[in-house]
Amino acid sequence: MTAGSAAIVGTGLIGRSWALVFARAGWSVKLFDPSPEAADNAAKWIDAALADDVPDADRRSAVRRRIGISPTLADAVAGATHVQENTTEALELKRTVLADIDRLAAPETIIASSTSALLPSAFSESLPGRARVLVAHPVNPPHLVPLVEMLGAPWTSAEAIARATDTMTAIGQSPIRIHREIDGFVLNRLQAALVNEAMALVDAKVASPADIDKCLTDGLALRWAFIGPFETMDLNADGGFADYARKYRSLFEIMGRTLGSSRPWSEAAMSVVSDDRRQRLPLDAIAERQRWRDSQVRSLRKLKT
């Protein structure tokens, strides 16, 4: 796939990171935000982020030159191969913005929303070009974490999903296909299952928040960073997953009966977690710790390739 041109509509946390993803893969990128200040801020953030993201100075300038700010939505989407929409998660706003994009973009342009909370059928039903509208939900921030969930409404064409998926692969992301509209899609449901159980364990005073975090950092995630839960089970029995399932299915069923994944978070558990976190990290140190996290993720991705 040759590099195309992308329009980034809405240039907050997610939009600005998408701009970097497209531009470093050789795409030309136009930013548009109804607030001109927001687009300027995004451009400044990109300058700073590039220093960490692209070590080579010549390559860095080349990437930077591919990103421009458009004065209007019409200018941003003109000639775009792919539009990535990143506005606030409010249904009426999404409907309006996507209707504008659908009206202004050429018929062959793919229109993808970064939404994590809204289902594509909720905002695309009445659009004339609804067959080319879909969700491409990234993990924040996409320039560090490559997974993207690809999801259409019932009327989204298979061809649009295939083209958007190819685009994601071409720009270095890791697209997966969600076959049905479902709250939270897949990644956030997996996360919620584990997090809700973690909150229930804190609530029942089984373990401290910090000790539960270690179950991931010093346990489960050392494997999951390389092989997912299904491959983990597959490699943990001589006869592979079928053998594992025969041996352990009933244990998962027994645990399942008492898991707290469906329970709402209690006020008491939330206080325990919040107090524990603030004791370990003052609020004014969060930004520094975020930078540390990002540099670790970057090193891990280097290790993996």
Added chain:
Amino acid sequence: MTAGSAAIVGTGLIGRSWALVFARAGWSVKLFDPSPEAADNAAKWIDAALADDVPDADRRSAVRRRIGISPTLADAVAGATHVQENTTEALELKRTVLADIDRLAAPETIIASSTSALLPSAFSESLPGRARVLVAHPVNPPHLVPLVEMLGAPWTSAEAIARATDTMTAIGQSPIRIHREIDGFVLNRLQAALVNEAMALVDAKVASPADIDKCLTDGLALRWAFIGPFETMDLNADGGFADYARKYRSLFEIMGRTLGSSRPWSEAAMSVVSDDRRQRLPLDAIAERQRWRDSQVRSLRKLKT
């Protein structure tokens, strides 16, 4: 803490890996298995594993010299600071083996079981030395994955738990404290919550097993390898966890209502997963892929330190 001496009782998959953990930390180690063949096999496995685990040849021979095979249980536990029991997960067998260890070991010796499935009160109640008996549940294999869950029965002394925890830290493991007897302890409950939801998503044809695995390898676990789920949430809102909880608690509650974490695995979903795994990796390639996984985990741990 100065290096002590450890007795490893039961030298299968888990026991042999524990021997390596203690010996590379400078402890002298005695292996005992009712089957002399099993102890010999463990010693052979240790020779092979050391080549990957300890790059320096002189250090490797020193580690190897610290590990001996005992002809009897009495010989193994004589003078041991810490006994680590790793027999089959059958309650009557555990009761018998732990009664033998309790009878033969000096009163100040800590007796820890590697069990993942049995609660400490189930096998230690009638032992005269029950105050020094506890669970130290590792993740397989402990020489690669450091987390250890520390858990006593109601009659286990605080001092025994503290000493066993210090031992785990001293030999380079990452001990966490489980404050209550609960099926699956903590790590396996967190894993079950996520895995059961993953099986339910396969069952509902929402996503393929391979795409679900990518949600971890290319998404969630890139962070969880460095910061656990609580710290992840803490760093994802300007005001830390309290701010995150205010904003997103209701979304977790909405997802929670439809999560499949409590549902038993369906036959259909198990077939889909098994067929998908066998298409990606033939059974006779599992051992090679396990070696790859282990070398990746080793590199990740190096990156983290």
